[in-house]
Amino acid sequence: MKLFSTDHKVVARQFLWAGLGFLLVGGLLAMLIRWQWAWPGRPVPGLGWALPNSGGALTPPAYTGVFTMHGLLMVFFAIAPLLIGALGNFVIPLAVGARGMAFPWVSALGFWVFAAGGVLVLASFGVRLGTASAAWTSYPPLSTHVFTPGVGQTLVMAGVVCAALSSFAGAVNYVVTVVRCRAPGMGWGRLPLTVWGLFLTSVLNLLFIPVVAAATGLLLLDRLAGTRFFLEGAALAPGTGGDPMLYQHLFWLFGHPEVYILILPGWGMIGDMVAFFSRRPAHGYRGTVLAMCTISALSGLVYAHHLFTSGLSPMLGRAFSTLTLIISLPSTVLFLNWLATLFRGSVRLTAPLLAAVSAMVVFGLGGITGLALGTVTTDIPLHGTMWVVGHFHLTMGAASFLAVFAGLYFWFPKMFGRTLHAGLSKTHVLASAVLFLAVFGGQLLTGYAGQLRRLYDPYQYTFLKPLLELNQWTSFAAFALGLAQLLFVVNLVWTLRKGPAADANPWQVGTLEWTCAPSPPPADNYPQVPVVVRGPYALSQPEAQELLGRDWIGQAEELPAEAKPAAEGGAAGPEPVPSLGGTS
Amino acid sequence: MDTSTLAQPEDVSAHGHRIDALLELSHRFDLILAVLMLGVLAVFLWHFRGPRKVAADGGTVRSRAFVMVAALTIFGVVDGTLFARSLGYVNEVLWNFEVPVKSPDTVRVEVNARQWAWEVRYAGEDGRFNTADDVLTWSELRVPVGAPVWVQLASSDVVHGFSLPNLRVKLDAVPGRVNQTWFQAVREGTWEVACYQHCGTSHYKMRGTLTVMSSEAYATWLREAGRQAAPGYDGFDAAAHWGWEWRPAP
Numbered sequence: 001m002k003l004f005s006t007d008h009k010v011v012a013r014q015f016l017w018a019g020l021g022f023l024l025v026g027g028l029l030a031m032l033i034r035w036q037w038a039w040p041g042r043p044v045p046g047l048g049w050a051l052p053n054s055g056g057a058l059t060p061p062a063y064t065g066v067f068t069m070h071g072l073l074m075v076f077f078a079i080a081p082l083l084i085g086a087l088g089n090f091v092i093p094l095a096v097g098a099r100g101m102a103f104p105w106v107s108a109l110g111f112w113v114f115a116a117g118g119v120l121v122l123a124s125f126g127v128r129l130g131t132a133s134a135a136w137t138s139y140p141p142l143s144t145h146v147f148t149p150g151v152g153q154t155l156v157m158a159g160v161v162c163a164a165l166s167s168f169a170g171a172v173n174y175v176v177t178v179v180r181c182r183a184p185g186m187g188w189g190r191l192p193l194t195v196w197g198l199f200l201t202s203v204l205n206l207l208f209i210p211v212v213a214a215a216t217g218l219l220l221l222d223r224l225a226g227t228r229f230f231l232e233g234a235a236l237a238p239g240t241g242g243d244p245m246l247y248q249h250l251f252w253l254f255g256h257p258e259v260y261i262l263i264l265p266g267w268g269m270i271g272d273m274v275a276f277f278s279r280r281p282a283h284g285y286r287g288t289v290l291a292m293c294t295i296s297a298l299s300g301l302v303y304a305h306h307l308f309t310s311g312l313s314p315m316l317g318r319a320f321s322t323l324t325l326i327i328s329l330p331s332t333v334l335f336l337n338w339l340a341t342l343f344r345g346s347v348r349l350t351a352p353l354l355a356a357v358s359a360m361v362v363f364g365l366g367g368i369t370g371l372a373l374g375t376v377t378t379d380i381p382l383h384g385t386m387w388v389v390g391h392f393h394l395t396m397g398a399a400s401f402l403a404v405f406a407g408l409y410f411w412f413p414k415m416f417g418r419t420l421h422a423g424l425s426k427t428h429v430l431a432s433a434v435l436f437l438a439v440f441g442g443q444l445l446t447g448y449a450g451q452l453r454r455l456y457d458p459y460q461y462t463f464l465k466p467l468l469e470l471n472q473w474t475s476f477a478a479f480a481l482g483l484a485q486l487l488f489v490v491n492l493v494w495t496l497r498k499g500p501a502a503d504a505n506p507w508q509v510g511t512l513e514w515t516c517a518p519s520p521p522p523a524d525n526y527p528q529v530p531v532v533v534r535g536p537y538a539l540s541q542p543e544a545q546e547l548l549g550r551d552w553i554g555q556a557e558e559l560p561a562e563a564k565p566a567a568e569g570g571a572a573g574p575e576p577v578p579s580l581g582g583t584s
Numbered sequence: 585m586d587t588s589t590l591a592q593p594e595d596v597s598a599h600g601h602r603i604d605a606l607l608e609l610s611h612r613f614d615l616i617l618a619v620l621m622l623g624v625l626a627v628f629l630w631h632f633r634g635p636r637k638v639a640a641d642g643g644t645v646r647s648r649a650f651v652m653v654a655a656l657t658i659f660g661v662v663d664g665t666l667f668a669r670s671l672g673y674v675n676e677v678l679w680n681f682e683v684p685v686k687s688p689d690t691v692r693v694e695v696n697a698r699q700w701a702w703e704v705r706y707a708g709e710d711g712r713f714n715t716a717d718d719v720l721t722w723s724e725l726r727v728p729v730g731a732p733v734w735v736q737l738a739s740s741d742v743v744h745g746f747s748l749p750n751l752r753v754k755l756d757a758v759p760g761r762v763n764q765t766w767f768q769a770v771r772e773g774t775w776e777v778a779c780y781q782h783c784g785t786s787h788y789k790m791r792g793t794l795t796v797m798s799s800e801a802y803a804t805w806l807r808e809a810g811r812q813a814a815p816g817y818d819g820f821d822a823a824a825h826w827g828w829e830w831r832p833a834p
């Protein structure tokens with residue numbers, strides 16, 4: 001494999017391996033946090049090499065670094081590259097019928113900028129005073145040189161800027177590819193929902209990634225160049241500084257859309273999987289697309305619900321609460337359309353469908369536990385508690401993770417030309433889903449009882465002491481969740497070495513990547529650019545069953561009955577192209 | 585495991601019960617929606633499994649209308665109820681500073697958060713802040729029972745989060761600005777002040793105590809503490825004079 005390849009399928013695999021690597025690091029950091037909450041200050045087995053002075057026990061400075069980097073790595077270096085970098089790069093050109101990305105060179109550049117950011121972030125663990133420790137939100141003044149003087153914080157901020165540049169480059173590429181490089185006949189109404197999700201994610205990335213890059217850039221200037229954008233208070237002579245609140249507004253103006261950036265591709269995949277594996281067209285396709293567009297449009301208008309307790313003006317508090325609650329309407333439409341697709345379908349419980357349905361469940365629970373946070377009054381007791389942590393881990397942690405696996409298990413045969421072990425895949429998905437619910441359910445419960453997030457030792461507070469046992473149970477579930485990932489590792493290693501060769505269309509669906517290209521596709525994807533004649537969900541259509549004897553038709557496959565009238569009428573319709581149609 | 589721990593911290597405020605009631609209602613909605621969602625999903629996955637005759641369309645006009653009506657109904661009932669009831673609390677309590685403004689026995693305190701303690705300033709006998717008879721306590725907030733307590737909050741270093749879990753109070757302490765909130769305790773006793781914003785290495789140790797006293801005991805304590813404070817007043821110790829003139833309600 002060429003290291004600097006401009007083939008979107010190679011770049012996708014690079015993002016996949018890098019993302020899985022960072023997922024492992026971020027996951028291990030999560031295990032350390034869970035250890036600390038179950039047995040505060042007790043030495044972590046096997047960690048003596050990293051923390052020799054404390055014999056392997058997390059110290060308060062080490063702990064702040066651990067939870068800060070868990071958040072930053074998962075958001076910027078694990079979920080984003082897996083869901084958007086890997087699956088986006090792989091699926092978009094194939095699914096729209098293009099021979100590659102609009103700007104292949106930008107694809108490759110995007111990965112290498114991301115990799116440079118990753119190196120900076122990993123390097124931060126080895127410098128004096130340790131890695132970044134001002135939480136993933138990096139609120140100033142804490143994150144400035146005055147209160148976090150270590151070079152680790154600077155390295156991590158620079159790494160985040162790299163990740164932002166990479167996301168921006170990817171977004172430009174995806175948007176142009178979807179807008180300009182669709183195959184003939186591939187109208188907007190014929191795009192699979194996954195492509196819609198990835199497209200809307202890219203639009204949001206174009207709009208909001210520059211905001212976080214700017215905020216982080218200004219913070220870096222404060223740290224390195226002596227500016228005072230976000231410094232105020234005793235760190236300066238009164239009245240000579242900037243405003244820390246400015247950063248909070250910029251951060252969340254990006255931070256809330258980021259939640260949707262990380263889940264929109266997942267929503268698209270859920271929509272696709274429930275249709276494919278119910279063997280029927282997606283219910284209310286246009287309504288689903290419209291709901292996803294509406295949520296994308298609203299996503300930048302709800303962010304200040306993160307600031308309800310910041311001294312926000314009451315007028316803004318009421319406005320943002322209203323807008324936040326409004327977003328639950330299109331979300332409900334999405335959800336009901338998925339359910340309605342399963343209704344009167346013919347459900348095949350494959351690994352991708354189980355992952356998609358699990359993502360639905362955790363996303364649904366994450367959504368409804370957010371109601372109390374979008375409402376100002378009920379936000380007060382819950383703000384800054386583990387309730388918030390449980391809520392957003394369900395939506396952008398568990399749901400995005402399961403969506404990644406829905407996508408990975410679905411497209412793996414196309415990506416690598418080999419077939420994963422179905423039983424291992426299903427067991428991995430179900431075990432992960434159940435354990436996600438246990439871990440994040442435990443967090444919701446402790447949050448409801450008032451446990452504040454990010455505490456090195458929550459039991460310093462008398463009112464939190466009784467929660468120790470619940471936290472220990474939650475930690476056991478978390479360790480089990482970590483171990484369950486071995487099922488995936490074993491499956492992956494076994495399949496890549498000895499897995500049986502994959503069929504061109506193992507799932508028997510009609511989208512272009514499965515019907516017009518072998519597994520894996522050649523460098524330029526399609527022997528001949530397909531001409532699309534129908535939507536992505538032509539499943540269980542009676543006329544196809546009659547003529548072809550199967551319950552699916554390729555998106556570029558013409559039925560004899562359809563081709564004739566067009567030829568006779570001499571219409572300027574697309575030329576019929578022979579489809580490989582699952583024959584191999 | 586003691587299941588009584590799986591509840592909100594005990595409420596000792598005059599208005600917190602309204603938050604708790606709304607939170608309980610929201611949990612009831614959560615429960616109903618969760619059961620509906622899981623139930624319908626499980627039934628669909630089980631009932632429609634395997635090869636069978638399929639509705640080969642992307643929904644009919646009726647089924648799509650059903651989705652819209654169901655979504656609007658859930659949205660109207662759940663979000664509508666939560667929003668309306670929240671608005672009531674917000675307008676009458678949380679952002680209604682008419683109460684502390686109008687009440688004759690309102691107590692004003694200034695809180696300055698710093699790594700990693702709560703400095704509390706009481707106006708003393710003259711009723712003005714930043715004067716020689718101000719009373720200062722460290723990580724110990726004393727208030728009289730039954731009277732509205734009007735808090736002005738700032739930070740002199742990083743962003744902190746001032747919370748009184750038992751009084752359902754939460755507000756950020758931000759360097760460079762003064763935030764305000766108010767609360768009213770209904771029972772004497774000692775509870776905790778907690779920091780809910782990550783503020784550095786010892787964030788977890790930024791714990792204070794809240795002592796709710798009878799109004800007589802509070803008045804006696806304040807008078808005595810003010811008398812002791814005056815001789816120790818050092819006009820040149822600038823760092824000790826972080827107090828500020830009382831500001832108008834937001």
